Amino acid sequence: MTEAILGDSADRSVDPSSDPVLTPAERPSVRHPLRILALANQKGGVGKTTTAINLGTALAAIGEDVLVLDLDPQGNASTGLGIDRARRQVSTYDVMTGEATLAEAVIPTAVPRLSIAPSTMDLLGLEMELATLPDRAHRLRGVLKDIGQDKGLSRISYVLIDCPPSLNLLTINALAAADAVLVPLQCEFFALEGLSQLLRTVEQVRGALNPKLTIQGIVLTMYDPRNNLSAQVVADVRGFMGDKVYETVIPRNVRISEAPSHGKPALLYDLKCAGSQAYLRLASEVIQREGRVPAAA
Numbered sequence: 001m002t003e004a005i006l007g008d009s010a011d012r013s014v015d016p017s018s019d020p021v022l023t024p025a026e027r028p029s030v031r032h033p034l035r036i037l038a039l040a041n042q043k044g045g046v047g048k049t050t051t052a053i054n055l056g057t058a059l060a061a062i063g064e065d066v067l068v069l070d071l072d073p074q075g076n077a078s079t080g081l082g083i084d085r086a087r088r089q090v091s092t093y094d095v096m097t098g099e100a101t102l103a104e105a106v107i108p109t110a111v112p113r114l115s116i117a118p119s120t121m122d123l124l125g126l127e128m129e130l131a132t133l134p135d136r137a138h139r140l141r142g143v144l145k146d147i148g149q150d151k152g153l154s155r156i157s158y159v160l161i162d163c164p165p166s167l168n169l170l171t172i173n174a175l176a177a178a179d180a181v182l183v184p185l186q187c188e189f190f191a192l193e194g195l196s197q198l199l200r201t202v203e204q205v206r207g208a209l210n211p212k213l214t215i216q217g218i219v220l221t222m223y224d225p226r227n228n229l230s231a232q233v234v235a236d237v238r239g240f241m242g243d244k245v246y247e248t249v250i251p252r253n254v255r256i257s258e259a260p261s262h263g264k265p266a267l268l269y270d271l272k273c274a275g276s277q278a279y280l281r282l283a284s285e286v287i288q289r290e291g292r293v294p295a296a297a
Contacts, residue, residue: 044165047221058283078118082263093122180216
């Protein structure tokens, strides 16, 4: 499947922690280069969209300007950030087909410094529409390459791409455009099997489309300390992937589950809940792995 998607569009010439979260006042004032992170996992129900929403909110809360780019036709990231379907007049479908610019699709959210490019069900037909185009795997990279020169988007320091739960052309576009992949992984029995498949895809994309692509980290989600299986999955994944696994583990938390129905990230819905606090710690780890602030001694 992945090889068929890569096809002749391959461009072979292209070259831990629980530390306190820094407030914007404590952060360095220098402007950092744009970083593009693809949140990907071909399995559904692993907390991918929840992580995109709440990590984006947490990064914004500590001073980053963040754009969530919704590439999932289900549009759950858009809904979870309070963007109803009537407001999605311009979507990522329009951007990917060249009918609109990214700036035209971007909508501010209720979270300061956090915006979203929403999706619609139109994305379901995109793969067929792009199938014969030689640049079909690079459409998103073409959209994002000049983001720093766009006056309305130049402040963005992170783009978080919420990928669909499959390894289709949309996900390949995200991986071809990204600097790194962040993998949400549910603490359940089949986690490692799905992870192995995704890692093979990342290697194929790195070899054919995007040599700079790396694994930013793997975040374990829906952890239940009362469940022995959860603890075993955590141990297995850490044993298999080592320091690629974030120290922060996202717990199974009812407030996280409730928040999307209110069109809010968990951090707005209930800042003090265990899930919100975990995402703040995850944001701090992401920043540290990017080398933007020194790790605490």
